[in-house]
Amino acid sequence: MTTALEKALATIVITFHKYSGKEGDKFKLNKNELKELLMKELPAFSSKRMDPTEFQKIMSDLDHNKDNEVDFQEFTCFLACVSMGFDEFFRSCPKLPLPGK
Template identity: 50%
Template sequence: MATRQCTPATMPSQLEGAMDTLIRVFHNYSGKEGDKYKLNKGELKDLLQNELEHFLASQKDPSLVDNIMKDLDSNRDNEVDFNEFVILVAALTVACNEFFQETLKKKAKAK
């Protein structure tokens, strides 16, 4: 992704910034071993532990990374490409939104 000079007129929107961050995070972990455009199991584990530690803190299942890898790896090549990774991020985002909505509903009922 080409970088551009950020001036007030060209500052990225919040969504553009989020997309850029998502791409950069993926590529910070991909390709340390093997294909530079995919995450192997070790790279996926590092990404999950470093970037989603708060989401995973309550998870004590030792097979969590294996299960996530299995679920994401739709083409069964034992690696997670960017498209497969985005599915994980989207699913987690939906779950967070649902939690947020439920929390707001409970607060409204409590008043």
Template identity: 40%
Template sequence: MQLMIQTFHKYSGDEGDKYTLSRSELKNAQDKEAVDRVMGDLDANNDGEVDFTEFIILVGALTVACNDFFLEFNEKQEKKK
């Protein structure tokens, strides 16, 4: 949890509101097309910024997706045995 909080605030503090991520702050790690898709998906209230709650929704969704992937991967590995 501490790492997620630190990561969010590492990027959110670069400009403007230090408690939200702007498009340009997200661009530090993404290309423009990817940022537009991410912002569209994460910015639930359409204010042009991603707050910590919206960010955590992404983290949760990624965690579920990774869990599903590894469950499926493990099942395939067990079938090979």
């Protein structure tokens, strides 16, 4: 049996590789791949923030080791930050939305 959390972890890995495998180093996201991932997989997060200057800032914030690519570790740091934002948001809700409900 797979739990919701296990599925979520698998989804993170699968989603990363779905985009990282498109161009160049298949284990890292380049600018194009990161942009596509954000627009398709996190539209609420990316919709208003994707002008070239803002995107360059996001890319540079995520790219800790400054190799112009976002590896899985850098990506999961970003997801941790997004998760913390979600946590703060849901604390103000009377009831947490549970998977499958």
